[in-house]
Amino acid sequence: MSKIVLITGASRGFGKLWAKALLERGDKVAATARNLEDLNDLVQEFGSNVLPLKLNVNDRTACFAAVKTVKDHFGRIDVLVNNAGFGLFGAIEETSEQQARAQMETNFFGLLWMTQAIVPVMREQKSGHIIQVSSFLGLVTLPVLGLYNASKYAVNGLSETLQQEVAGFGIKISLIEPNGFSTDWSGASAVQTEANEAYTPVKAAFFEGTTPDSWGKPETTVPAFLELIDAENPPLHFLLGKIAYPVVKQVYAARLAEMEQWNQTAVTAHGH
Incomplete structure (x- = not known):
C-alpha cells in the first residue's frame, strides 16, 4: 500500500531529493515550498501523485x-517529514x-506548528510517523553555529517529549540527525552574521577542521531514508552519515x- 507523505521544505536539498524518491516508488507526496515554482518539476513528472502547496512554516495558521x-x-x-529549515553561520556575539x-522561528517554531497540526490527524487515524529533520548538532555542538545548534537542541528536546506523549496513539517519532551533507544548507540557503574580527581565529579553525570527506553526498541518503520510512519500529534517534x-x-x-568526576559533590548538594 502506497504511503501518503507530507514534506515541508521540498523545494531543494533533502526535501526535494526524498520527495522524488517517494514518488518514483509510487507513494503520494504533498510537497510544500515558499515558492510553488520550485515544485514544478515534480508536478510535471509525477502529475496527480504530488500535491504542491505554498507554505511558510513560520505561519502557524497556514500550517x-x-x-x-x-x-x-x-x-x-x-x-510527516518536517524538513524546512536553514543554517545561520556566525559567532553568538555577532548574531x-x-x-x-x-533561526528559531523556522527551525523550531515552524516544526512545532506542523507537529501540532498533524498530531490530531494521526491520533484520529491511530497511526502515523512524524520525522523531524534535526542534526547531529542537536546532540553535540560546533562553534560558529550557536543559534543553529540551539534550534536543533530544542527540536530534539521537543521530539523526545512528544514520543512519550503520543506513543499510546500509535504515532511514531523519529529524529533524522545528519552530519554535514553537500546540500544548499551551507550554501544558498545559509545566512551569515556580520563578522567581528575577534572571531577570525575561531572561524579559521572551524573551517580548517573540515575536509571534502566531511560532507556526505545527499543522493546516497535515499535508501537509508526509505528504510526509515518503511521501518515497523523506527528509531527515535537516527544519525545520518559516517561522521x-x-x-x-x-x-x-x-x-x-x-x-562522574563531580557526582559526589552533586550528591552532597541533595541534602539527604
Whole structure:
C-alpha cells in the first residue's frame, strides 16, 4: 500500500531529493515550498501523485490549513517529514536579534506548528510517523553555529517529549540527525552574521577542521531514508552519515566522565 507523505521544505536539498524518491516508488507526496515554482518539476513528472502547496512554516495558521488541505485531498496522512529549515553561520556575539529570532522561528517554531497540526490527524487515524529533520548538532555542538545548534537542541528536546506523549496513539517519532551533507544548507540557503574580527581565529579553525570527506553526498541518503520510512519500529534517534556517530560517542563519553568526576559533590548538594 502506497504511503501518503507530507514534506515541508521540498523545494531543494533533502526535501526535494526524498520527495522524488517517494514518488518514483509510487507513494503520494504533498510537497510544500515558499515558492510553488520550485515544485514544478515534480508536478510535471509525477502529475496527480504530488500535491504542491505554498507554505511558510513560520505561519502557524497556514500550517494547520496545509495539513487540512492534505488530509481532505488524500484522505489520510501517513508520514510527516518536517524538513524546512536553514543554517545561520556566525559567532553568538555577532548574531543580531532578527537573525536569532528568524533561526528559531523556522527551525523550531515552524516544526512545532506542523507537529501540532498533524498530531490530531494521526491520533484520529491511530497511526502515523512524524520525522523531524534535526542534526547531529542537536546532540553535540560546533562553534560558529550557536543559534543553529540551539534550534536543533530544542527540536530534539521537543521530539523526545512528544514520543512519550503520543506513543499510546500509535504515532511514531523519529529524529533524522545528519552530519554535514553537500546540500544548499551551507550554501544558498545559509545566512551569515556580520563578522567581528575577534572571531577570525575561531572561524579559521572551524573551517580548517573540515575536509571534502566531511560532507556526505545527499543522493546516497535515499535508501537509508526509505528504510526509515518503511521501518515497523523506527528509531527515535537516527544519525545520518559516517561522521555523526563517532563524534557523538566521543562527546558523550567525555560528558559522562566529567559528570562522574563531580557526582559526589552533586550528591552532597541533595541534602539527604
